[in-house]
Amino acid sequence: MGTFKIEGGNKLKGEITPQGAKNEALQILCAVLLTEEKVTINNIPDIVDVNKLIDLLENLGVKIQKNGKGSYTFQADDLRMDYLQSERFKDDGRRLRGSIMVVGPLLARFGKGYIPKPGGDKIGRRRLDTHFEGFIKLGAKFRYNREEHFYGVEAPKLKGAYMLLDEASVTGTANIVMAAVLAEGKTTIYNAACEPYLQQLCKMLNRMGAKISGVGSNLLEIEGVEKLGGTTHTMLPDMIEIGSWIGLAAMTRSELTIKNVSWNDLGQIPEVFKKLGIIIEKKGDDIHIPAHKEGYEIQNYIDGSILTISDAPWPGFTPDLLSVILTVATQARGSVLVHQKMFESRLFFVDKLIDMGAKIILCDPHRATVIGHDFKSSLKATTMTSPDIRAGVSLLIAALSAKGTSTIHNIEQIDRGYENIDERLRAIGAKIVRVD
Numbered sequence: 428m429g430t431f432k433i434e435g436g437n438k439l440k441g442e443i444t445p446q447g448a449k450n451e452a453l454q455i456l457c458a459v460l461l462t463e464e465k466v467t468i469n470n471i472p473d474i475v476d477v478n479k480l481i482d483l484l485e486n487l488g489v490k491i492q493k494n495g496k497g498s499y500t501f502q503a504d505d506l507r508m509d510y511l512q513s514e515r516f517k518d519d520g521r522r523l524r525g526s527i528m529v530v531g532p533l534l535a536r537f538g539k540g541y542i543p544k545p546g547g548d549k550i551g552r553r554r555l556d557t558h559f560e561g562f563i564k565l566g567a568k569f570r571y572n573r574e575e576h577f578y579g580v581e582a583p584k585l586k587g588a589y590m591l592l593d594e595a596s597v598t599g600t601a602n603i604v605m606a607a608v609l610a611e612g613k614t615t616i617y618n619a620a621c622e623p624y625l626q627q628l629c630k631m632l633n634r635m636g637a638k639i640s641g642v643g644s645n646l647l648e649i650e651g652v653e654k655l656g657g658t659t660h661t662m663l664p665d666m667i668e669i670g671s672w673i674g675l676a677a678m679t680r681s682e683l684t685i686k687n688v689s690w691n692d693l694g695q696i697p698e699v700f701k702k703l704g705i706i707i708e709k710k711g712d713d714i715h716i717p718a719h720k721e722g723y724e725i726q727n728y729i730d731g732s733i734l735t736i737s738d739a740p741w742p743g744f745t746p747d748l749l750s751v752i753l754t755v756a757t758q759a760r761g762s763v764l765v766h767q768k769m770f771e772s773r774l775f776f777v778d779k780l781i782d783m784g785a786k787i788i789l790c791d792p793h794r795a796t797v798i799g800h801d802f803k804s805s806l807k808a809t810t811m812t813s814p815d816i817r818a819g820v821s822l823l824i825a826a827l828s829a830k831g832t833s834t835i836h837n838i839e840q841i842d843r844g845y846e847n848i849d850e851r852l853r854a855i856g857a858k859i860v861r862v863d
């Protein structure tokens with residue numbers, strides 16, 4: 428179990444460049460299975476989850492060539508389909524959430540797709556019904572081995588269909604889209620998720636020869652094609668990392684510039700941080716956060732009632748930034764209710780912040796009220812364990828703002844999604860070391 432030691436209370440300064448988007452990368456990497464031609468992908472983040480998926484693809488027989496930092500060429504022209512029945516695959520598949528998205532492409536191109544119950548954060552129930560209901564609508568036969576938690580779908584040929592998804596699942600929509608692009612005839616997906624991750628995936632598939640319209644909306648129409656070809660794709664900057672760095676700057680009252688953020692793809696993220704009173708300046712395609720010497724004040728609603736920040740499927744606010752929002756609010760002037768609607772176990776990490784001296788009432792598993800300190804009292808350093816990726820980074824931000832030296836265990840959770848985080852934070856002045 429890896430550990431960070433963090434000496435808090437120091438000001439940071441400088442520029443930080445976001446990595447390529449983790450959740451986009453997981454979709455895009457699975458899409459290389461849809462063609463026998465070469466697919467080159469740039470700006471792939473060097474993070475644990477992505478590297479696990481690249482290993483899985485390699486074990487499946489995908490030829491992989493590294494072109495330089497973050498750039499790889501993949502060719503899925505001669506796959507080892509027997510790997511899908513192996514113990515090794517069950518092990519590889521379980522190690523991350525994103526592995527679920529190999530099922531759609533394999534089903535569409537080879538008539539069968541399998542996956543063990545995938546891993547990822549333990550942040551509440553994470554069902555897969557939407558994925559498999561979609562495949563069944565496209566004509567696949569579904570089976571599930573309850574003892575082994577092993578899922579399978581098979582179909583000699585998929586047929587386009589109309590479907591109204593029971594929820595706008597991010598990985599579910601990606602999976603169904605990747606199956607439908609090679610189905611016979613037209614597929615309509617209503618209540619589709621439409622995060623920038625999915626928009627990027629659809630644009631890439633269209634460049635490969637797919638016919639997807641409605642990209643960016645919750646109504647996708649897909650005309651199936653016989654075959655897809657190769658392409659080159661570049662990942663967007665990771666919007667969750669960008670939000671994490673906004674929170675980091677505010678809570679440590681540091682001046683930071685976040686480079687090349689792709690503003691047009693950030694949706695509500697800047698606005699939601701502004702509601703906490705954080706000043707966000709747009710400088711070209713960079714975000715500049717000035718040092719918040721006077722702190723930051725949470726806005727109320729027009730009628731004077733207390734602000735609520737909650738998650739919703741895109742273009743709503745992403746659930747992956749609510750832990751950061753909650754943490755940053757502990758030093759704001761004012762109060763806020765944080766409502767995590769999607770996941771039922773993602774707020775339990777607040778007990779660590781409470782240990783550090785934060786004023787938080789966990790109302791129920793989904794809602795927490797935060798009463799900010801306005802920097803009149805700083806958080807106290809402590810020893811903690813990172814329960815999930817975003818709670819992990821939130822605790823890291825709290826530790827960097829706290830007085831004294833904190834210890835964070837189980838940092839593998841953070842490494843799942845943040846590239847070389849300790850080195851990048853040291854480059855802007857953070858006192859953080861990795862100890863094993």
Ligand SMILES: CC(=O)N[C@H]1[C@@H](OP(=O)(O)OP(=O)(O)OC[C@H]2O[C@@H](n3ccc(=O)[nH]c3=O)[C@H](O)[C@@H]2O)O[C@H](CO)[C@@H](O)[C@@H]1O
Pocket residue numbers: 450453524525551552553554594595596597598599740745746747768769770
């Ligand atoms: C690898 C990857 O891309 N992971 C992301 C993906 O996970 P993932 O695709 O697994 O998440 P889903 O979108 O399927 O669902 C997330 C949770 O929200 C619930 N739900 C979803 C849609 C909806 O309209 N109503 C609703 O309540 C689901 O029941 C589930 O508990 O999307 C999540 C939601 O943005 C993010 O937290 C994860 O970081």
Ligand SMILES: C=C(OP(=O)(O)O)C(=O)O
Pocket residue numbers: 449450476523524525546547548549747816817844
């Ligand atoms: C929940 C997340 O990841 P995963 O879906 O991979 O567990 C996340 O990125 O915040």
